[in-house]
Amino acid sequence: HGIKRTKVDAAAIAARREKEKEKLRAYLESEKEILDLKEANEWSEAALQLTEQFLNTNPEHYTIWNYRRDIFTKLVFVSWTPEDAYQRLVLDLRFTTSALKRYPKVYWIWNHRRWCLENTPSGPGTEPDSKGEEGIDGWEMAVWSQEVLLVEKMLSLDERNFHAWDYRRYILSHCPPSLRRSDADELAYTTRRIEKNHSNFSAWHQRSLVYTSLWKEDPSQRAPALDQEFELVKNALWMAPDDQSGWLYHRWLVGSGDDVTILEKEIGVIEELLEVEPESRWTLDTLVYYKRLLMKHRSEQGKRQLVEECRRSLETLCRIDPMRRRRYEDIGKRILEAYSYNVAYNIQGATL
Amino acid sequence: MANATTDAASDTSTLAIPVHVSYIQKLGESQDDLMYHLTSHLRLNAVYWGLTALCVMKHKEALEREQLIEFVMSCWDEKAGAFGAHPRHDAHILPTLSGIQILVMLDALDRLDAERVISFIFSLQSPTGSFSGDRFGETDTRFCYCAVSALSLLGVLDRLDKDRVVGYIRRCKNFDGGYGSDVGGESHASQVFTCVGALAILDRLDEVDSETLAWWLSERQLPNGGLNGRPEKLEDVCYSFWVLSSLSILRKMTWIDGSALERFILSAQDMEAGGIADRPGDMPDVWHTLFGVAGLSLLGYPGLEDLDPVYCMPTDVIERRGLRKAWLALPRREM
Numbered sequence: 154h155g156i157k158r159t160k161v162d163a164a165a166i167a168a169r170r171e172k173e174k175e176k177l178r179a180y181l182e183s184e185k186e187i188l189d190l191k192e193a194n195e196w197s198e199a200a201l202q203l204t205e206q207f208l209n210t211n212p213e214h215y216t217i218w219n220y221r222r223d224i225f226t227k228l229v230f231v232s233w234t235p236e237d238a239y240q241r242l243v244l245d246l247r248f249t250t251s252a253l254k255r256y257p258k259v260y261w262i263w264n265h266r267r268w269c270l271e272n273t274p275s276g277p278g279t280e281p282d283s284k285g286e287e288g289i290d291g292w293e294m295a296v297w298s299q300e301v302l303l304v305e306k307m308l309s310l311d312e313r314n315f316h317a318w319d320y321r322r323y324i325l326s327h328c329p330p331s332l333r334r335s336d337a338d339e340l341a342y343t344t345r346r347i348e349k350n351h352s353n354f355s356a357w358h359q360r361s362l363v364y365t366s367l368w369k370e371d372p373s374q375r376a377p378a379l380d381q382e383f384e385l386v387k388n389a390l391w392m393a394p395d396d397q398s399g400w401l402y403h404r405w406l407v408g409s410g411d412d413v414t415i416l417e418k419e420i421g422v423i424e425e426l427l428e429v430e431p432e433s434r435w436t437l438d439t440l441v442y443y444k445r446l447l448m449k450h451r452s453e454q455g456k457r458q459l460v461e462e463c464r465r466s467l468e469t470l471c472r473i474d475p476m477r478r479r480r481y482e483d484i485g486k487r488i489l490e491a492y493s494y495n496v497a498y499n500i501q502g503a504t505l
Numbered sequence: 506m507a508n509a510t511t512d513a514a515s516d517t518s519t520l521a522i523p524v525h526v527s528y529i530q531k532l533g534e535s536q537d538d539l540m541y542h543l544t545s546h547l548r549l550n551a552v553y554w555g556l557t558a559l560c561v562m563k564h565k566e567a568l569e570r571e572q573l574i575e576f577v578m579s580c581w582d583e584k585a586g587a588f589g590a591h592p593r594h595d596a597h598i599l600p601t602l603s604g605i606q607i608l609v610m611l612d613a614l615d616r617l618d619a620e621r622v623i624s625f626i627f628s629l630q631s632p633t634g635s636f637s638g639d640r641f642g643e644t645d646t647r648f649c650y651c652a653v654s655a656l657s658l659l660g661v662l663d664r665l666d667k668d669r670v671v672g673y674i675r676r677c678k679n680f681d682g683g684y685g686s687d688v689g690g691e692s693h694a695s696q697v698f699t700c701v702g703a704l705a706i707l708d709r710l711d712e713v714d715s716e717t718l719a720w721w722l723s724e725r726q727l728p729n730g731g732l733n734g735r736p737e738k739l740e741d742v743c744y745s746f747w748v749l750s751s752l753s754i755l756r757k758m759t760w761i762d763g764s765a766l767e768r769f770i771l772s773a774q775d776m777e778a779g780g781i782a783d784r785p786g787d788m789p790d791v792w793h794t795l796f797g798v799a800g801l802s803l804l805g806y807p808g809l810e811d812l813d814p815v816y817c818m819p820t821d822v823i824e825r826r827g828l829r830k831a832w833l834a835l836p837r838r839e840m
Contacts, residue, residue: 476762
């Protein structure tokens, strides 16, 4: 991905191949040597060394990562002292850290890190903590606390690296209890990321996860949180109305539109924005969406009014966003069909 | 003043099939290239991408059938009972699906020890309904799709506890109607494809928030006509498949501008060396070549073979196995 094309002629290609010839020979020889050892079931320190050198050149060779892990399982964890095994794992983590700096999106490297964490041997305990929590020893603590730091470093380099976000979620849900973040901490983290860059969809997504879990546990928390969230996202919408992140999050907050007070209030907020930017397509699209939800709360006359408003907005949308014209036309058709059905059968509150 | 050669090289208004066919044929000849060997962990997948692209361009015969089958079988990991990406590489579900797909397209499934592969696939399923890639346990919705697709191509989907898989996919659904790599993963077009594709195979598209997701997908189209994979990211030809196939399965391909996308894909061609790149001006590769022509096929580009968006394989192959679902692509235009 993302490699610029350069005009190369046959002579240039031949020259490059000549240069690479030795490198290639050495690479293939090394690969063959390692795979021969693997197939002969050799679990030795020498083999471990060879795999490390090789993976430094090509960290995407998953079969050789597999072999390395098997050597750990069959040699290191079996015949070495726990202390030596632990030190060896720490070195592996360091090795993957430098590999990730060069290749931040290679699945195989992230996988190996997880494996190292999950296979950290039990080590000498630290002072038992005040809660007397079990299973936390000095080695586990050292290793897991490093991970939180690493993942924050990776995210500061690239806020949209989903490998790093996935890994962060994994760390926070599997680390020793004393290292876990509270929901409030996690929300604060996402707030910082969002305030730094409103266009950080990954942070908005993370926020939606924290709340989903919070509200599932305690539904009474939802109402008070909503006020705060609407404020937060309103800022984002005003600062960057052309950015998708805030709009998607806003729609999620509004939800099914069963709460007519929230719905009316937020429609008001969006209409204010529309006054300032009358041809902002996300604003228009969102208004149509919310007005459709509003229809179920309205009488026949109110519905008719909303249908007309939607029709006009959709017309504008077709004009300013011709690429997605068919979508707007489809939505318009649906609204009309549902409304006509409503009128014909005198049905209240039908979903449009 | 521009000469005829320059004009020809920069005129990307049509799909240069002969030059792409030749590009694919030459891929196996790069044995002296270090980069060729550095990507051996993708080799079997790459053969599937190349073969499928050839089928779509109606040049299936450009690669020799028996040679292909031999290569596929040389990737068999006898210990695990499945395919690795390359001879001597360990079995993994990604190349295993590719191996099966190639054998199906070449009508050579009889070469496979199907029961062993089926065992391998089931050994990767967790109680939560998710699938790992191999014995080391990496979980990803990609592997879920691979498992469901592979089992369906082998005709043994009935052995799967479908509800369990559907339950897992449901938990991967996000606030925007999209799907991520695992529970809690951010929505991403390629993962949307894997989840929607798997649900299509399992006849459970009722699980999808169709309107919300189709909207999210339609918003992948950027002003230059290309598609991106998630909000605020760059366009990339491979999303011409991931996004488009998902829209096709949801029967809402008209929600994007097909002509603009077509022009974008065509502009990413390398008219001299052949192949299609991720975007205009970049180096082509076989991955983008496949997904570029796959996108064009779904868009109804003339002269191409019909492609099934659920399986990313020719429709006639899928129909013959009775696996066709109710997706909708744009009608094929006349030359």
